[in-house]
Amino acid sequence: MSLSGARDRWRHEASRLGRSAxxxxxxxxxxxxxxxxxxxxxxxAPVARLAAGVVEMGLPLAVGIVVAGLVxxxxxxxxxxxxxxxxxxxxxxxxxxxxxxxxxxxxxxxxALVLGGRWPGRGINAQTQLVWLAPMILxxxxxxxxxxxxxxxxxxxxxxxxxxxxxxxxxxVFVAHRAGRLLYLFANGRVPGAPYTVNGRLTSVWAHDxxxxxxxxxxxxxxxxxxxxxxERLLRGAQST
Numbered sequence: 359m360s361l362s363g364a365r366d367r368w369r370h371e372a373s374r375l376g377r378s379a380x381x382x383x384x385x386x387x388x389x390x391x392x393x394x395x396x397x398x399x400x401x402x403a404p405v406a407r408l409a410a411g412v413v414e415m416g417l418p419l420a421v422g423i424v425v426a427g428l429v430x431x432x433x434x435x436x437x438x439x440x441x442x443x444x445x446x447x448x449x450x451x452x453x454x455x456x457x458x459x460x461x462x463x464x465x466x467x468x469x470a471l472v473l474g475g476r477w478p479g480r481g482i483n484a485q486t487q488l489v490w491l492a493p494m495i496l497x498x499x500x501x502x503x504x505x506x507x508x509x510x511x512x513x514x515x516x517x518x519x520x521x522x523x524x525x526x527x528x529x530x531v532f533v534a535h536r537a538g539r540l541l542y543l544f545a546n547g548r549v550p551g552a553p554y555t556v557n558g559r560l561t562s563v564w565a566h567d568x569x570x571x572x573x574x575x576x577x578x579x580x581x582x583x584x585x586x587x588x589x590e591r592l593l594r595g596a597q598s599t
Contacts, residue, residue, distance in 0.1 A: 386416040386420040412467070413467045419519075428456075430511040445586065450583075453502065464490045468489070492568045502514065503585070541567070541570055
């Protein structure tokens, strides 16, 4: 395929992805940013911690929910499944576009917060970006796998939302146990006394947590890729919703 052909293909996939999917990440940032400023003004909570949470928690949630919905949201799914290019290749392109778009927003947001002194840490490095990248990959993989295995995007969306809510509302369930703390999404100083930092420095537990989240997200993506080989199951799932 020529360069112009490839560009047209990616432009087409971006249009098929839809405005709502592309607008979800920046909408999350704007809404959560407004909430941060309002909360900080009322309670005196540190803006740095709240602002970092927008990038660390809000964007990964938006990506996970949107990715889950992509499995069964295409109104032309039956036509897609009849084309020479398999649906899972098309879906992979759309997921890559969404991850690239949301990742760019998260990276730029992180850099802006660090430069503005609003990030709970110092410097712009790989560790800074892993704060949001690891949970984003895990939630995207989880949403994709749950949606693909059940052929219902709503199941993927519910699974992502349930895990996110559980970790936000009751992080102690994860942090208190060795296995749980290695799969905790938001290990950026949010839970006092958690073993992710010592004297302001990141520990090996934090590094293991980030690595396992990335590995689990990639493993779930592979699982989804295998599950998406069955177009008949996808059609049955679409027809039953």
